[in-house]
Amino acid sequence: MKSLTLARNAMNLIVAYLPAKTLSYTSYCAAVVKLQNGNRAVLVTEAGASASGINGKIIDHLENTLHVPVFGGAAPTPGQGTWHMNDAEQQALTTLAASVQDGGVWQGAVLKAVVANRAICPSCTYTLQQRGFAVNGAEAVAP
Secondary structure (H helix, E strand, C coil), X not given: CCHHXXXXXXXXXXXXXXXXXXXXXXXXXXXXXXXXXXXXEEEEEEEECCCCCCCHHHHHHHHHHHCCCEEECCCCCCCCCCCCCCHHHHXXXXXXXXXXXXXXXXXXXXXXXXXXXXXXXXXXXXXXXXXXXXXXXXXXXXX
């Protein structure tokens, strides 16, 4: 399965799984990475006023349906002015960068695709484009 398709499928499952009210004030990102061993995995992050990080139920649902490892990203920093609705993709990029530097689970991994439940924010669009990604609204794919 292509990475963009896998990211789209993950996001479709998230959108179908969560209540519409939650999706109206919380943003989500599904980032597909190719691991050092050649397998793919999905990193799911969440951001918003009441976001508390991705829980085990959603991760279990995604893993059972997608048949790939799924990891939840770090919970956003709470408090006024420390987040905005499109921070989910920023968290995915930050989580991957920090883990690679620390030799974490993503060591040697290559980001292949990003799909958000709303348009990717301008700063993340810029960052992804600098890495050679084609960004189109809520989706970004590596060359």
